[in-house]
Amino acid sequence: MSSKKSEWVSQKIVILGTGGTIAGLSLVPGAGGDYKAAQVDVETLVAQAGQAVAGISSSLSATSLPPVLSAEQIAQVDSKDMTEAIWQRLLQRVAQLQHDPAVQAIVITHGTDTLEETGFLLHACWPQGKPVVLTCAMRAADAPDADGPGNLRDAILMAGTPGLTGVRMVCNGQVFEGHVFQKVRTDGLQPFGADPIGAMGACHEGRYVQHSEPEKTRAYPPVTPAELERLLAADRWPRVEIVMNHVGADGRLVEHALTVSASSPDHERLRGFVVAGTGGGSCSERLSAALQSAQQQGVLVWRSTRATWGSVRSVSHERLKGVPWSPVKARVAMMLDILTGRASTTC
Numbered sequence: 001m002s003s004k005k006s007e008w009v010s011q012k013i014v015i016l017g018t019g020g021t022i023a024g025l026s027l028v029p030g031a032g033g034d035y036k037a038a039q040v041d042v043e044t045l046v047a048q049a050g051q052a053v054a055g056i057s058s059s060l061s062a063t064s065l066p067p068v069l070s071a072e073q074i075a076q077v078d079s080k081d082m083t084e085a086i087w088q089r090l091l092q093r094v095a096q097l098q099h100d101p102a103v104q105a106i107v108i109t110h111g112t113d114t115l116e117e118t119g120f121l122l123h124a125c126w127p128q129g130k131p132v133v134l135t136c137a138m139r140a141a142d143a144p145d146a147d148g149p150g151n152l153r154d155a156i157l158m159a160g161t162p163g164l165t166g167v168r169m170v171c172n173g174q175v176f177e178g179h180v181f182q183k184v185r186t187d188g189l190q191p192f193g194a195d196p197i198g199a200m201g202a203c204h205e206g207r208y209v210q211h212s213e214p215e216k217t218r219a220y221p222p223v224t225p226a227e228l229e230r231l232l233a234a235d236r237w238p239r240v241e242i243v244m245n246h247v248g249a250d251g252r253l254v255e256h257a258l259t260v261s262a263s264s265p266d267h268e269r270l271r272g273f274v275v276a277g278t279g280g281g282s283c284s285e286r287l288s289a290a291l292q293s294a295q296q297q298g299v300l301v302w303r304s305t306r307a308t309w310g311s312v313r314s315v316s317h318e319r320l321k322g323v324p325w326s327p328v329k330a331r332v333a334m335m336l337d338i339l340t341g342r343a344s345t346t347c
């Protein structure tokens with residue numbers, strides 16, 4: 001066979017940066033420890049990861065060229081400050097890249113704190129699309145033992161896996177489906193877990209090995225192309241709040257929010273509540289009464305659970321719908337329901 005490497009077409013992978021610890025810098029330069037997230041631009045991160053990607057790609061296959069990497073900064077935030085407006089920009093760009101025949105896959109760098117929500121959102125929109133691989137870090141980019149470069153390398157190499165579709169998240173060599181993981185630890189290099197089986201696969205030295213089949217029962221019912229168009233055109237996302245059941249929860253927070261909402265301009269009105277219930281999703285009598293009254297006023301109300309893992313029980317006497325997602329995922333799902341027109345609120 002006489003083909004030379006230069007005759008092969010490289011894959012193009014676009015890396016979208018949104019900030020996070022992966023782009024963080026130590027307060028004492030180079031020292032690690034305390035740091036400020038979202039300081040290093042994504043081009044610099046990609047340039048650093050690029051060499052490792054090129055080295056591993058050529059050791060994996062003698063006949064393919066390393067991917068062509070292109071970096072774009074969508075936002076530069078600590079993910080605690082992620083907003084629906086940034087999501088909108090991210091979705092619009094991912095939608096364009098999904099349609100671009102020159103692009104093989106998309107990688108997104110993101111903070112760990114709200115990665116669960118962004119992963120769920122992207123999975124709802126493109127459960128079977130071109131690979132979208134999210135990644136992150138627990139140590140700043142200039143820490144002596146930074147984990148970001150390895151995670152980004154894994155994400156890029158994994159994104160180029162032949163036949164891969166849909167949304168994944170890779171961190172510390174473990175791979176999760178976009179809609180199932182959750183940040184369950186505040187420290188260590190692997191802060192994520194997934195119920196009940198944990199990671200669905202592993203990524204080591206550029207090889208992605210899938211251990212379990214995609215999880216279907218807790219996926220948001222995929223957004224249709226028409227719904228996606230509506231979503232991408234939305235000029236505002238609906239206000240949906242999360243309230244928690246706890247000892248002494250008496251529903252006054254809900255009542256107050258409704259009073260404020262009633263005197264707010266239309267676009268700022270409260271459209272829904274997700275309750276982080278106790279155990280299987282229960283609420284105190286008084287919180288439940290306040291939420292049922294909100295529901296009667298046209299506000300959507302869903303029950304989730306504040307427990308990390310396990311499912312929400314359906315309770316026949318409880319008039320509030322139970323959903324199979326963590327409170328923050330349920331909030332994303334409810335906003336999607338409203339934006340796509342699957343759910344209507346009369347408030």
Ligand code: SIN
Nearest residue numbers: 020021079111112113
């Ligand atoms: C963030 O979520 O942006 C900061 C924390 C992290 O990335 O681990």
